[in-house]
Amino acid sequence: MRAFKxxxxxxxxxxxxxxxxxxxxxxxxxxxxxxxxAGIPVLACLSGWxxxxxxxxxxxxxxxxx
Numbered sequence: 001m002r003a004f005k006x007x008x009x010x011x012x013x014x015x016x017x018x019x020x021x022x023x024x025x026x027x028x029x030x031x032x033x034x035x036x037x038a039g040i041p042v043l044a045c046l047s048g049w050x051x052x053x054x055x056x057x058x059x060x061x062x063x064x065x066x
Contacts, residue, residue: 004043007035010051012061026049 005012011027013019028047053061 010053020048
């Protein structure tokens with residue numbers, strides 16, 4: 001198996017936010033371009049809305065009640 005490193009990034013938005021179709025593409029493209037601009041090859045970029053926060057991550061996310 002090939003060795004690799006993985007950078008994990010979670011973008012958190014309010015639950016009721018309407019996200020346009022394909023809206024994961026702009027942040028994904030920005031992340032890939034930033035890594036490539038640093039001279040680092042990108043083997044893959046996997047993302048999509050629907051991720052989960054760990055309990056520790058959820059504890060640092062402050063969400064105001066609507």
